[in-house]
Amino acid sequence: xxxxxIALVLMILMISQSKLASAQTRPAWATExxxxxxxxxxWWTDARFGMFIHWGLYSVPARHEWVKLxxxxxxxxxxxxxxxxxxxxxxxxQWAAMAKKAGMKYFVITTKHHEGxxxxxxxxxDYKATNTPIGKDLIKPMVEAFRAxxxxxxxxYSLIDWHHPDFEFDATHPPTPTGQAERDAANKGRDMKKYQxxxxxxxxxxxxxxGQIDVLFADxxxxxxxxxxxxxxxxxxxxxxxxxxxxxxxxxDLDNTDWGWDIKTPEQFMPREWxxxxxxxxxxxxxxxxxxxxxxxRDENSWKSVPQLIAMLIETVSKGGNLLLNVGPTARGEFDExxxxxxxxxGEWMKQHSRSIYGCTQAPDSFKIPQNxxxxxxxxxxxxxxxxxxxxxxxxxxxGYKGKFKYAQLLNDGSEVKFYSPxxxxxxxxETTNEGDVILNLPVQKPNxxxxxxxxxxx
Ligand code: GLC
Numbered sequence: 001x002x003x004x005x006i007a008l009v010l011m012i013l014m015i016s017q018s019k020l021a022s023a024q025t026r027p028a029w030a031t032e033x034x035x036x037x038x039x040x041x042x043w044w045t046d047a048r049f050g051m052f053i054h055w056g057l058y059s060v061p062a063r064h065e066w067v068k069l070x071x072x073x074x075x076x077x078x079x080x081x082x083x084x085x086x087x088x089x090x091x092x093x094q095w096a097a098m099a100k101k102a103g104m105k106y107f108v109i110t111t112k113h114h115e116g117x118x119x120x121x122x123x124x125x126d127y128k129a130t131n132t133p134i135g136k137d138l139i140k141p142m143v144e145a146f147r148a149x150x151x152x153x154x155x156x157y158s159l160i161d162w163h164h165p166d167f168e169f170d171a172t173h174p175p176t177p178t179g180q181a182e183r184d185a186a187n188k189g190r191d192m193k194k195y196q197x198x199x200x201x202x203x204x205x206x207x208x209x210x211g212q213i214d215v216l217f218a219d220x221x222x223x224x225x226x227x228x229x230x231x232x233x234x235x236x237x238x239x240x241x242x243x244x245x246x247x248x249x250x251x252x253d254l255d256n257t258d259w260g261w262d263i264k265t266p267e268q269f270m271p272r273e274w275x276x277x278x279x280x281x282x283x284x285x286x287x288x289x290x291x292x293x294x295x296x297x298r299d300e301n302s303w304k305s306v307p308q309l310i311a312m313l314i315e316t317v318s319k320g321g322n323l324l325l326n327v328g329p330t331a332r333g334e335f336d337e338x339x340x341x342x343x344x345x346x347g348e349w350m351k352q353h354s355r356s357i358y359g360c361t362q363a364p365d366s367f368k369i370p371q372n373x374x375x376x377x378x379x380x381x382x383x384x385x386x387x388x389x390x391x392x393x394x395x396x397x398x399x400g401y402k403g404k405f406k407y408a409q410l411l412n413d414g415s416e417v418k419f420y421s422p423x424x425x426x427x428x429x430x431e432t433t434n435e436g437d438v439i440l441n442l443p444v445q446k447p448n449x450x451x452x453x454x455x456x457x458x459x
Contacts, residue, residue: 043105044283046358047106049313049325049350050105051107054328055138056113084331085129086132090332092141095327102347103346106214107151108154115162121137155216157199159218159252165190166195192229196235200234212245249265250263265286281320290304290325297328353451366404372392374389385456387452391452394443402438409455
């Protein structure tokens, strides 16, 4: 009897173990090796800087892209934004030109956000741009315009859908109904299986009708809506089949696998260091806003300054990551002046300094970070970039750099920076530097750029 009971317990244990294991098991279609993945992601790793675009019906109320949920707006009431949506000043060539000017190498557009509205002429929903007063597919000309500027194409697709009749209500989404009993009642007849098919159909359109798509930003999972509800594994299988080279983010709730995501995506957050998974550095991209909201928000005044945004880009690259910086175009279809001013400011800096961004990554640990600086490093060109976040007085101390580089210059004007390795305290400096240290001789006046950069040509 006792042995039978033990056998039973063991069997149950084995079954639950194998269940766990099967959730983690690499599916047969996921055959890519680590090296192949690095190769597939090379353009993205080199690019470092992209533009996020949040555009949809929420651009009309202009009070945050979650306005429907935050203000508990019913479908009927929200319809007024659909009825008036007419971005008549929309000129994607201008958007693409701004992105290019700012130095961005890829862009990611919200093809459908949580509100469920599609910017393209989807066959699977009437809730789309072609049925609003603007009456056209807004994605196609955008993709063409950005591509023409040499900018890679990414699609954001919301897994959450506050409009679809089969998307099941839960405590978080959508805004109504409020109580569990009401939700259960309202969910009768809703069928997530149908919603799964709808997502696959829409993604098939997006990934077959617009040429090569370089990035998919699926958004997002939370307790109660995860890989089972989205059918994430099959969804990803389809995505990879349609676009074998696409780079996919980490919000399908397949984080515990090594095949279900390509990049980690901290949001409005600057990690302390290069993001690691199981102790290993992984590709990561932080998405950031100008002012807090993703969608156009007329009255938000918490805009980051140009130097702050440049510092954010530098810090991100210094930790081996990418920056995806968001613009929320207006309901008329333009980038507002605050956004343009930021993009132009970043572009002005990038014009002279993009060498310290593109193709760069975290510097090897053997280079000690000087005070008030961020380092980036180009392994192919063997150059180290010192970003001086605070302009020092005449001397920049580089501990242990002696013999590691042969030339130093300011990046903004390519002017030589002289250096020396003092071994004894001078009569006026009264500081003894260590053998192996180097001091860069800097001009007293800070170069007239947001963040000066010194380029070291390494030995
Ligand atoms: C969040 C928000 C969303 C935004 C996204 C960007 O998941 O729900 O509004 O689109 O982050 O990463």
